[in-house]
Amino acid sequence: MNEREFHFTKNDFDLLRKLVNEHTGIRLSDHKQEMLYSRLSRRLRALNLTSFSRYYKLLKINGGEELVHFINAVTTNLTAFFREPHHFELLEQVLLPQLLEKKPTTRRIRIWSAGCASGEEAYSIAMIVKEVIPADWDVKILATDLDSQVLTKAKLGVYEEGRIEGVPPGRLHRWFKKGSGSAEGRVQIIPELQQLITFKHLNLIGMWPMRGPFDIIFCRNVVIYFDKSTQKILFERFANLLDNNAYLLIGHSENLFQLSTRFRLLQQTVYVKT
Secondary structure, eight states: OOOOSSBOOHHHHHHHHHHHHHHHOBOOOGGGHHHHHHHHHHHHHHHTOSBHHHHHHHHHHOOHHHHHHHHHHHSOOOOOTTSSHHHHHHIIIIIHHHHHHHOTTTOEEEEEEETOTTTHHHHHHHHHHHHHSOTTSEEEEEEEESOHHHHHHHHHTEEEGGGGTTSOHHHHHHHEEEOOGGGTTEEEEOHHHHTTEEEEEOOTTSOOOOOOOEEEEEEOSOGGGBOHHHHHHHHHHHHHHEEEEEEEEEOTTOOOTTTOSSEEEEETTEEEEO
């Protein structure tokens, strides 16, 4: 085995994962030690540090901007357009049509993409909203994430062409603009779609400035990073922000079993607030 570039003990790992938990609510299991080493080694190089113990001391004494880099490095941002497509089919065929029937007077719909990463989920939601909801309705999508770097990418709405392979041709033509010249090989979300979405930095275990009520919350493949007690708190807070009979969509490996009594199961990974 090659010798490590940086000194990294089990104690270093324990101290750093405790810091991760304190600032993000995410619990890193023992098998995440190599992942943490790999991701944070970049920060040690950038700061010309020789050990993880020095890096930990720097974070504890004077976190500041480096704490932001630390959080960005350890949070996971795996996403794709129309990931878990059954949710988007349900949104198009059932959830939004039901809201059209339910709200003919207010014509107001609010959707939250919690843990939006680089924006693919939020833009996927926005495409379907534009295709289903009449233009004179008041629709807004809030998209939040802990990672400030991916939020910057999300706001720009510029993606490599390889990222849009799962988008149907009709939607590609309608909602994306192909880059040319220096932007060759990239695509840009059109402004009409971007105007629907407000991207904001938000730590789910911190204060939530929004008041709701929301009609639909997407929080997919996010709560798996929290312990059960934190999950219970999050689902309670989601319920408090959702309108009556509103919807919560979670990830394929998640469920609310023994975590909340305020929702009923509509279908796998889709819940209705009771």
